[in-house]
Amino acid sequence: MTDVTPMLAERIDAAVRATPGVRDLYRSGSLVSNIVGAGAAALGLRDGAEPVVAVSSEGPGVRVEATLGIDFLPGAHETLHAVRAAVGEVLEAEGVSLSSIALTVAYVHSRENLA
Numbered sequence: 001m002t003d004v005t006p007m008l009a010e011r012i013d014a015a016v017r018a019t020p021g022v023r024d025l026y027r028s029g030s031l032v033s034n035i036v037g038a039g040a041a042a043l044g045l046r047d048g049a050e051p052v053v054a055v056s057s058e059g060p061g062v063r064v065e066a067t068l069g070i071d072f073l074p075g076a077h078e079t080l081h082a083v084r085a086a087v088g089e090v091l092e093a094e095g096v097s098l099s100s101i102a103l104t105v106a107y108v109h110s111r112e113n114l115a
Helices: 006-017 031-042 076-094
Strands: 022-026 054-058 061-070 098-108
Touching: 006 022, 006 054, 006 061, 006 076, 022 098, 061 076, 076 098
Parallel strands: 061 098
Antiparallel strands: 022 061, 054 061
């Protein structure tokens, strides 16, 4: 397996964003690392347009981390399964195996905000 390319992270990011039920995607990581990243973008050291989904080499495959804001419906269970399937499809197309995946639901939009 070669190093994780930014293009793979971009493809996974796009697939997660396109998954029905996913409304928002947040940068994974600690508060401190997110503040440092935002500062780097503000100083022009980072362009700020890089994928939000974290993809890193792990053993024979990759580890994928995503923090999601989801719609009230279809629900967390269905949405997380759909995200996992979307990530799997991208990796299969690239010939890369999934070592682990960490999906965190950070926010569930209320039923009243369905649009």
